[in-house]
Amino acid sequence: DPRFKAITSSELDALRIEVSVLSPLETLQWEDEAGALAQLRPGIDGVMVEYGHHRNLFLPQMWREFPDTALFVGNLKYKGGLPPDFWDATLTLRRFTAAVWREEHDHIQHNEAPHV
Secondary structure, eight states: OTTSOOOOGGGGGGOOOEEEEEOOOEEOOOSSHHHHHHTOOTTTOEEEEEETTEEEEEOGGGGGTOOSHHHHHHHHHHHTTSOTTOOOTTOEEEEEOEEEEEEETTEEEEEOOOOO
16 A cells, blocks of 8 residues: 555564455435435444545444444545535445454454344
8 A cells, every 4th residue: 555654574573464355335325415324334334435536435344433424424535535524416325344354463353244
């Protein structure tokens, strides 16, 4: 990822790897912002937002940082280059789940994606 400095050999022992395998994307149908936000399941759904050339994705794990639905989507839009309070009828929201494998000191932990 060009946004970050390269990892050095001295950092390898502290490094833990996490892999998220995403489910197929489900495009949400909504009448207004409140209707769209009501369809999101905190702690379960990852979300992709698209508007014009703006596009961004938050994995389900990001709910730990932003547990409120409006805050979650606002930060998702902001990271994608849109104002947090932006809303438009042509905005696209897609949700997904993820199966996560996380390296823990001496073993691999697997969290299965919730069945929907």
